[in-house]
Amino acid sequence: MLLVAIIFFVLLFLNMPVAFAIGIASLSFFIIEPNLPVEIVTQRMVAGTQSFPLLAVPFFILAGNLMNSSGITERLIRFSNALTGHLIGSLAHVSIVLSTIMGGVSGSANADAAMQSRILGHKMIARGYSGGYSAAVIAISSLITATIPPSIGLILYGYVGQVSIGKLFLAGIIPGILMMLVLMIVSYLVAKKRGYDQDIITKRATFKEVLIAFKESIWALLFPVILVVGIRFGIFTASEAGAFAVFYALVIGFFVYKELNWKNLIQSIEQSVTDNASILLIIATSSILGFLITYDRLPQNAADFLIGITSNGTLLLLIILLFLVVAGMFIESTVLVLLLTPIFLPIVTQVGVDPVHFGILMMTIITFGGMTPPVGVTMYTTTSIMNVPIEEYIKEAIPFILGVLVLVLFLVFVPGIVTFIPDLFM
Amino acid sequence: GEENTNENASDKGGNEEVYTLKLGTALAETDPIYQGLVEFKENVAEKTDNKVNIEIFGNGSLGDDKDIIEQAKVGTNVAVIVDAGRLAEMVPQMGILSAPYLVDSFDEANQVVQSELFKGWEEELSENHNLQVLSFNWYQGERHLLTNKEIKTPADLKGLQLRTPGAAVWTETITAMGASPAGMAFSEVYPGIQQGVIDGAEAQHPATYGANLHEVVDYITKTAHFQLVTGIVAGADWMAELPEEYQTIIYEEASKAGEKASNNTVDSLADFEQKMIDEGVKVNEVDIEPFKEATSVVYEKFEGYKELREEINKILGK
Amino acid sequence: MIRKFSQMYVKTENFITNLLMVGVVAFVLFASVVRWAGYPLSWSVEFAQLLFVWVIFLGANRALREDKHISVDFFTKKLSKKTKAILESVIFLLIIAFLFFLMIFGIKLSIENSVRVISNLTVSYSLVTMSVPIGSTLMIITLFFKLKERFKSFKSEVV
Numbered sequence: 001m002l003l004v005a006i007i008f009f010v011l012l013f014l015n016m017p018v019a020f021a022i023g024i025a026s027l028s029f030f031i032i033e034p035n036l037p038v039e040i041v042t043q044r045m046v047a048g049t050q051s052f053p054l055l056a057v058p059f060f061i062l063a064g065n066l067m068n069s070s071g072i073t074e075r076l077i078r079f080s081n082a083l084t085g086h087l088i089g090s091l092a093h094v095s096i097v098l099s100t101i102m103g104g105v106s107g108s109a110n111a112d113a114a115m116q117s118r119i120l121g122h123k124m125i126a127r128g129y130s131g132g133y134s135a136a137v138i139a140i141s142s143l144i145t146a147t148i149p150p151s152i153g154l155i156l157y158g159y160v161g162q163v164s165i166g167k168l169f170l171a172g173i174i175p176g177i178l179m180m181l182v183l184m185i186v187s188y189l190v191a192k193k194r195g196y197d198q199d200i201i202t203k204r205a206t207f208k209e210v211l212i213a214f215k216e217s218i219w220a221l222l223f224p225v226i227l228v229v230g231i232r233f234g235i236f237t238a239s240e241a242g243a244f245a246v247f248y249a250l251v252i253g254f255f256v257y258k259e260l261n262w263k264n265l266i267q268s269i270e271q272s273v274t275d276n277a278s279i280l281l282i283i284a285t286s287s288i289l290g291f292l293i294t295y296d297r298l299p300q301n302a303a304d305f306l307i308g309i310t311s312n313g314t315l316l317l318l319i320i321l322l323f324l325v326v327a328g329m330f331i332e333s334t335v336l337v338l339l340l341t342p343i344f345l346p347i348v349t350q351v352g353v354d355p356v357h358f359g360i361l362m363m364t365i366i367t368f369g370g371m372t373p374p375v376g377v378t379m380y381t382t383t384s385i386m387n388v389p390i391e392e393y394i395k396e397a398i399p400f401i402l403g404v405l406v407l408v409l410f411l412v413f414v415p416g417i418v419t420f421i422p423d424l425f426m
Numbered sequence: 427g428e429e430n431t432n433e434n435a436s437d438k439g440g441n442e443e444v445y446t447l448k449l450g451t452a453l454a455e456t457d458p459i460y461q462g463l464v465e466f467k468e469n470v471a472e473k474t475d476n477k478v479n480i481e482i483f484g485n486g487s488l489g490d491d492k493d494i495i496e497q498a499k500v501g502t503n504v505a506v507i508v509d510a511g512r513l514a515e516m517v518p519q520m521g522i523l524s525a526p527y528l529v530d531s532f533d534e535a536n537q538v539v540q541s542e543l544f545k546g547w548e549e550e551l552s553e554n555h556n557l558q559v560l561s562f563n564w565y566q567g568e569r570h571l572l573t574n575k576e577i578k579t580p581a582d583l584k585g586l587q588l589r590t591p592g593a594a595v596w597t598e599t600i601t602a603m604g605a606s607p608a609g610m611a612f613s614e615v616y617p618g619i620q621q622g623v624i625d626g627a628e629a630q631h632p633a634t635y636g637a638n639l640h641e642v643v644d645y646i647t648k649t650a651h652f653q654l655v656t657g658i659v660a661g662a663d664w665m666a667e668l669p670e671e672y673q674t675i676i677y678e679e680a681s682k683a684g685e686k687a688s689n690n691t692v693d694s695l696a697d698f699e700q701k702m703i704d705e706g707v708k709v710n711e712v713d714i715e716p717f718k719e720a721t722s723v724v725y726e727k728f729e730g731y732k733e734l735r736e737e738i739n740k741i742l743g744k
Numbered sequence: 745m746i747r748k749f750s751q752m753y754v755k756t757e758n759f760i761t762n763l764l765m766v767g768v769v770a771f772v773l774f775a776s777v778v779r780w781a782g783y784p785l786s787w788s789v790e791f792a793q794l795l796f797v798w799v800i801f802l803g804a805n806r807a808l809r810e811d812k813h814i815s816v817d818f819f820t821k822k823l824s825k826k827t828k829a830i831l832e833s834v835i836f837l838l839i840i841a842f843l844f845f846l847m848i849f850g851i852k853l854s855i856e857n858s859v860r861v862i863s864n865l866t867v868s869y870s871l872v873t874m875s876v877p878i879g880s881t882l883m884i885i886t887l888f889f890k891l892k893e894r895f896k897s898f899k900s901e902v903v
C-alpha cells in the first residue's frame with residue numbers, strides 16, 4: 001500500500017486529475033498482487049456508483065446550478081448584504097452568511113467556494129481586501145456547508161454508517177450557525193485591524209430594507225426548511241429530496257422569479273453533467289482504493305492499533321479526530337467518508353460516543369482538510385479562480401484555522417450542542 | 427503494507443507457499459454462522475500448519491455478495507457465503523432450493539444438499555462457471571417478513587415494497603405473496619426502512635437481529651416462507667491451484683463447521699426471537715396456508731421446477 | 745470531413761448526456777410520486793442507477809474534453825511552457841494506458857459475467873458494467889486528439 005500512496009502523490013503533484021491519480025495508483029497494487037485480477041478494477045468502479053443514496057449527489061449539484069441561473073442565489077446575496085453589509089469587512093460577512101443560508105445545495109464545500117470565488121472574489125479584491133484574506137474567507141466559510149443541511153457529506157456518512165440522515169441534518173444546524181459566528185468574528189477582527197472598509201460609508205440597512213430583501217428571497221430561504229422537514233417526516237429519502245430540489249428550483253426559476261429560460265436551463269444541465277462526472281469519477285476510482293484497503297485489512301489493523309493505545313473514550317476520540325485532521329489534509333472528504341466511517345464509527349460507538357455527534361465532527365474535520373495545505377481541493381479552487389498565490393492564502397488563513405479549531409474542540413467536549421436538536425425532535 | 431502482500435501470496439522464505447482466502451459475508455459477528463466461519467478458519471489453519479489462512483470480512487465489508495461471486499469467478503482469492511437463489515443465474519436448477527415452502531426444516535434441507543442431484547449442480551457450477559462450492563450445509567434459519575404494518579394474510583402485503591436479495595426466485599416469491607420486491611444490499615436495509623425507501627424486508631432471525639432491523643420495524647410475521655440454506659463458494663481455478671491435501675482439508679472442515687454452525691443456529695432461533703421481543707418488536711405467528719397457496723405459482727414460473735419439486739419430494743420420502 | 749464528423753459527435757454526446765441527466769431526475773421524481781400514491785415500482789431504483797452509471801462515464805469524457813476534472817496544478821504551474829507541454833503529454837499517455845486497461849478488462853468482465861442480472865430488471869448486469877469500457881474508449885480518443893493538439897502547438901512554436 002505504500003507504493004500505492006507514493007504513486008498517488010507523485011501523479012497528483014504532476015497535475016494529473018485526482019480521479020486518474022487514484023485509479024493508476026490503485027492499479028499498481030493489482031499488478032504486483034497475483035491474487036487480484038485486473039477485472040476487479042472495473043467492477044469496483046461500477047459498484048462504487050450503484051448506490052441509491054448516491055443519486056442525491058447529482059441532484060443537489062443540478063439544483064445548485066439551477067439556483068444560480070434562476071436568480072435564487074442573487075437574491076440570497078442581497079439578503080446577506082442587507083443583514084451584514086454595514087459591518088466592517090462586509091463582503092467577507094456576505095460570503096459567510098451566504099454559505100450558511102445556501103447550505104450544501106451547491107453540492108459540496110468546493111462547489112460553494114468555486115461559485116463564491118466567481119461571484120464575490122473579485123469584488124472583495126477590488127474593495128481593497130488582500131487577496132489572501134479574500135480567498136481564505138471564501139474557502140474556509142464554505143466549511144459551513146459541511147454541516148448545514150442538506151449536506152452531501154452527511155448523506156454519505158449516514159448511508160455508510162447506518163445513522164439516521166434526518167437526525168444528522170438536524171444535528172448540523174447549530175454547529176453550522178456557530179461556525180458562521182466564529183468566522184464572522186475572526187473576519188471582523190482582521191478587517192478592523194487592517195482598516196478595511198474605512199472610506200466606505202456603511203449604512204446599516206433599515207429594518208424595512210431587511211424585510212424587503214427577506215420577502216424577495218423567501219422562496220430560496222424556505223427551500224432548506226422544506227427539505228429538512230420532508231426528510232424528517234419520511235416524505236422524502238435523501239435522493240428523492242434531491243430530485244425534488246431540482247423540481248423546486250425549476251418552478252421558482254420559471255414561474256416565480258421568471259429568470260430561468262431554455263438557454264440557461266440547458267447551461268445548468270451541461271454544467272451539472274461535467275460537475276457530476278468529475279466528482280463521481282473520483283468516487284468511482286476511490287472505491288477501487290477502498291476495496292484494496294479492506295482487502296489489505298487496514299481497518300482492522302487500525303482498530304487494533306488504536307484500542308491498543310488507550311481505552312479512555314475521550315482520548316480515543318481525540319486521537320481519531322487528530323488522524324482525521326491529518327487524513328483530511330491529503331485526501332478528498334467524499335473519499336474519506338466512504339473509507340473511514342466503517343473503520344472509526346464502530347470504535348467510537350464502542351467507547352460511548354454518539355454516532356450523530358461523531359458524524360458532525362468527522363464531516364467538519366475532513367471537509368476542513370480541503371481548505372488547508374498540502375492537498376486542499378477547495379484551497380486550490382479558490383486561489384486559482386481568484387489568482388491568489390498559495391503562500392499568501394496560507395498566511396492569511398491562519399486566524400480562521402485557529403477559530404475553526406477552537407470551535408471543533410468546543411463541539412468535542414460539549415456534545416449536547418450537537419445532539420440537542422435531534423434528541424428534541426426525533 | 428507490502429510485507430503483508432508477500433506473506434499472503436508467495437512467501438519465498440519457507441519451502442511452501444502460504445495461501446490466503448478472503449471470505450466475505452453480509453452477516454454480523456453475533457450470528458451463529460459467523461461464529462462457525464471463525465471455527466472453520468481456525469481449524470483449517472491448524473490442520474494446514476497455518477499454510478492456508480482464511481480471513482473473514484463481516485457486515486458486507488468485502489462487498490455485495492454478487493460482486494464477490496464475480497471476483498471469485500475471474501480468479502480472485504475470495505469466497506462468499508451465499509444462498510442457492512443467487513447461484514441460479516448460473517445453474518438455474520439450484521434456485522429451487524430458495525423456492526417457497528420446498529422443505530420444512532433444516533434436516534430436510536440438508537438431505538437435499540447432500541443428494542446426488544445437488545452434487546451434480548455443484549459440478550456444473552464448477553465446470554461451466556468457475557465457482558467451487560466448499561460446502562453447502564450452512565443453515566441460517568427460516569425467513570420471515572419484517573414490516574411496520576401488521577400482516578395476517580397475503581392481501582395485507584399489497585402495495586408494500588419489501589427488500590429481497592436480488593435473485594429471480596426470491597423476487598417471484600415476494601411478488602406471489604402480493605408485495606413488490608426491491609433489490610438492494612442487505613447493509614442498506616436498515617437506512618432503507620428508516621427513510622422509507624422500502625416498507626420492509628424478509629429475513630431470518632439471526633440476520634434480523636445482527637443488522638438491528640427489529641429497531642426499524644414493528645412486526646415480524648412468521649411466514650417461514652423458506653428455509654435458508656447457504657454455501658461457501660470460491661473460485662474454482664483458485665481452489666485448483668492449492669495442493670490436493672489442502673483442498674481436502676478445506677472441504678472437510680467447511681462441511682464439519684457448517685454442520686455444527688447449523689445446529690447452533692437451530693438452537694439459537696428461539697433466543698434471538700426472545701431478545702427481539704424484549705426490545706419491543708411484535709412477533710406474530712400466522713396461518714401459513716394462505717401464503718403456501720399464494721406462492722405455489724412460483725414453481726410454474728421457472729422451467730422444470732414442478733418436476734424438480736417432485737424429484738426432491740421423492741428424496742425426502744414425502 | 746473529420747472535423748465535421750467530430751463536431752457532430754460532440755453535439756450528439758452532449759445531447760445524450762444532458763438527456764440522461766434529466767432522465768435520472770425525472771425518473772426518481774416519478775418513482776417517488778407513485779410510491780406516495782401506493783404503487784411502488786420494484787425496478788425503479790435499479791433503473792435510475794443504470795442511467796446514472798452512464799451519465800458518469802459518458803460525462804467523464806465530456807469533462808475530460810472540457811478540462812473539467814479536478815487536479816492540482818500547484819507544483820507544475822511555474823514550469824516553462826515547453827516542460828509543461830511535455831509533462832502534460834506524459835500524463836496523457838499514462839492516463840491512456842490506464843484507460844486501455846479499463847477498456848480491455850471491462851469488456852472481459854462484461855463478457856465473462858454476462859449471466860449476472862440486474863435484480864429487478866431481468867436484464868444483464870453487463871449493461872451497467874459496459875459503461876466503463878465504453879467511457880474509457882471515448883476518453884482514449886479524446887486524449888489522442890488532445891495529444892495531437894499539444895504536438896501541433898509545440899511544433900508551431902518551434903518554427
Ligand code: NA
Binds near residue numbers: 095098138142
Ligand atoms: Na463563503
Ligand code: NA
Binds near residue numbers: 147
Ligand atoms: Na450543507
